Amino acid sequence: MSVDLSVNITGLTLKNPVMPASGCFGFGREYGEYYSLDRLGAVVVKATTLHPRLGNSTPRVTEVTGGMLNAIGLANPGLDQVLEEELPWLANQNVPVIVNVAGDTVEDYCIVVDQICQSGLAHAIELNVSCPNVERGGLAFGVDPQVLRRLVEAVRPYCTLPLIVKLSPNVSRIQDVAMAAAEGGADALSLINTLVGMQIDLRTRRPVLANRTGGLSGPAIKPVAVRMVYDVAKAVDLPLIGMGGIFTGKDALEFIMAGASAVAVGTANFTDPRACPRIIRELRELMAAEGIKNLEEIRGCAL
Amino acid sequence: MQVKENRQLTKDVYALKLVGDFPYHEVQAGQFVDIKIGAGLEFPLRRPLSIAHCDVKKQELTLIYRVVGGGTTWLRHRDVGDSVDVLGPLGTGFPLPKPQSSVLVVGGGVGIPPLYQLVREFDSSIQPQIILGFRDKFDCFWIEEFAEYGKVTVCTEDGSKGHKGLVTTALGAENKWDYLYSCGPKPMLRALKGHFEGTTIQGYVSLEERMACGIGACSGCTCLTSDGKGTKRVCKDGPVFPWEEVVL
């Protein structure tokens, strides 16, 4: 049986629903040595900020049972280099490019979104709202519905491309922030970002990460992520990109049944550099075996 | 790859010999491999281990590892014939010295393994002086193997074998070397750099950092450049760096 893996998210057609998650794939060059990037539904790049950032002190990654913690601290080469070097390279890879944007202030977000949209080198913007809001004492933009709505409203006029808002799971009711993002003008939502966690070294009796806390990702967070996609799918009528612990085609299908239109793969790239093409293949085989002709047939079927 | 041998060298150090499909001819001394731990997803991050010896003719790869936690404990329990998922070779290794030059090689603990592949690659005109630092006499391994390639001096922290104290105590005041190659704990690398401050010796050091992707994509393993203004990825730009380039 031939299956159709293609999906459409706010006017953007992807040949399959699988994309790497931001921050787990750099700007694509390294994984491009393992397979051709045009096999992916899209490429989502590392968070891009107005100025270059070195990130936090090391250690800034560590493993926990079934997952990992990271406190990279948004290390990236900054907007200018992303526009001059990274995006032009990606533009030649024949794959839709989604640029993840982060900032300390609302103004930073607007400038970066504006310039990336004007460059013509991207296909969509993903707003990373898990970053600390410098103007609000470092509390993340994405945890207060009012603050989030105002950020999305402010960015919206500059964003001539589809605007995806990436939700933080570190909230008590994710439906509320999802609705705020929708009211602010988001075209789609992606979820989840990492959950704040900590690991302590028994020998030094101190947290392992220099930053003390870090974002938990990987298989350990999958049930939380599936539940959040499910809750948001019930609450808002926007396309969703689901992620959190996706390692196999089965995992991807679970998110789609919970209401996601597409999925992103983060930590799995580290375990297996060919994880994304493998997941695409597994998804196709699974659909054929289950007699599913296209993803629309099963999207949100669990709701 | 398949396990050909998994041999105990000391109380907690093992030598793992692997055979099977691997780009042996691409290996550069100082590079590492990244090993998947376990069949499931309990350990999602691979473990970086230096290439101690890559035998292109026999198509064999040898890694030497100390059992310190869950991953290396799993590795210790691999039997002959078991499969191990190996990614590599990864990273940037040691640039080789010019023929005829005088070379100092200093390794500490499980920083020693990549230096074996290195001394084997030296031009035959080079007789390196090799200093190997261990905790105590029970912690020593591969001293005879290194002795085939140069003059070996052993140091132990407690003096139970060779010189007592840190590797720098075995150096003396003279400096007759063109190159220094070193891998081991950061305090050792720092002490060496301090020892040779103001001399013309060209030092290359191999760094260790916690890694996630191992291939340069996640920015997890960076170190600061000497000017304090930039970072380098230990897994991709390193693990070997000219020592003036990075903050030790």
Ligand SMILES: Cc1cc2nc3c(=O)[nH]c(=O)nc-3n(C[C@H](O)[C@H](O)[C@H](O)COP(=O)(O)OP(=O)(O)OC[C@H]3O[C@@H](n4cnc5c(N)ncnc54)[C@H](O)[C@@H]3O)c2cc1C
């Ligand atoms: C480039 C490179 C080469 C290395 N070569 C060797 C070698 O030849 N022989 C050897 O014995 N060891 C080597 N190490 C250290 C080795 O990677 C760790 O000892 C090993 O990962 C520990 O895994 P574990 O699960 O047993 O320990 P745990 O402490 O349970 O590991 C938990 C997590 O921390 C990471 N981690 C722990 N210690 C280190 C460390 N020292 N460096 C980097 N990550 C660490 C692990 O990879 C894992 O993700 C090297 C490290 C690097 C970065």
Ligand SMILES: Cc1cc2nc3c(=O)[nH]c(=O)nc-3n(C[C@H](O)[C@H](O)[C@H](O)COP(=O)(O)O)c2cc1C
């Ligand atoms: C090392 C690392 C770096 C990350 N960097 C970013 C980032 O720059 N921007 C962002 O929106 N999310 C970032 N994330 C979050 C991931 O995109 C993803 O939401 C999360 O890891 C859950 O997916 P996973 O379990 O498949 O990894 C990062 C995650 C990891 C592990």
Ligand code: FES
């Ligand atoms: S471990 Fe990912 S960049 Fe080095």
